[in-house]
Amino acid sequence: MRSIYAAVPLIAAAGAAASYPSDRWVFGDSLFYLGPPSGNARITKATYSIVPPSVPSGAKVSNADDEVWVSVWVGASSSAGSDYTNLYQPLFNWSPDQESQGCSATDEEWCVAASTYTPDGQVGQSYVPVPSDSTVDFEIAVVDKKVIQTVTIGGKVTSQQSDALDDPLQYLYSSNECYTGSGSCGTLGGYTIANLTVTLSEADTNFASVMDLDDVTDATFSSSDGGITWHTDRVTVSSIDFDSTDDTELSSF
Template structure:
């Protein structure tokens, strides 16, 4: 299966996860969704101009099923999209830098072995998936992410950095005004095994206008948050950490 097809399927399933209907069980029965957080949409049409956040990459999963190694994969991500209350989410871009792992990473175009993750800048569009090639990650990596509205071009610039060096970047989605910010733990074909707790941290969201009630839109599923803080009335929000709890993606 090609890189584009794989990422398209991942992003489509992520978007359906955010929609109240149809059920993911009906549309994508081979997917299992784990612990996550969901923030948004903004309360009065404000949008996120810049999101920065980091991830302490967990160890690859254990106890995963060894059947169908060329089809099974696990993905961790935070994505941004426009307000999903105003349109069909499948007709909206979804900016989604990916952390990906599979029993056979090579089939996804990544030269990492089974003990390591892969990462790539990626965006779903209704027409196609736009994504960079996967980059193999070292053990115990910490990644830094930036997703930003480029004031000059109107594009959404995204980057993934490791040890201060950008390893993957993408610019697309001109005119997008992100109003939601949420994470996913996503297993294709079930049987992805046990995923250790991991932390999204140093989260900062900058908005075009203040939204004093943005913190009230946070929901947590199998996750804990340090809480949202603003010192400027809601134009800038920080979250020290959101911990995604350990989970079994095989049950």
């Protein structure tokens, strides 16, 4: 998947309706953005849970050989979105034709996988269907100069990936992403990122001040141990109409 921050320059559009060109990445404006910590502190672990929203409604495909797809993710990186650094981003993915994305789910279900966007392209595990209304638990952890992503459903690890840590992690951010293919992605319902906990390598008492919220709300990001572990019960993400320029930004890639 692409990063909204890596896909620069972005076209900042205005108006209520969009007619996006085919084969483009469209990013929803509803997201949180966290980092960098101050001093020598780095992000060493992030955990959170998501019950995926209803699958997108109103998606259209003109050519079955050029499917649309939608992804929902939280990712960690050493940069604010450079194309030349890794983005460790376990993700949900959906397409009207799930088999085209290598997933056995129906078009009423999401798929999920551990995955990393690298300068050489996307490296990820095989998609796994997500049963309806399931809570999916995620962990992104730095262990011995590696980043280990773990995806768990119902207490069972369903996807895991280990990648080299290119540089210490300083940013954690979310995104809703549409690849238009030969059509359009429709509307993605709102959802909640629950029990978001971020652990730092050392205390940063001002870490909450570098959390930016764009059309999302949180339940207060705070620390109870002097600035090493930070937590919020929930980040509530608004719905996204991928066909509206009021809700999205369009990559020029």
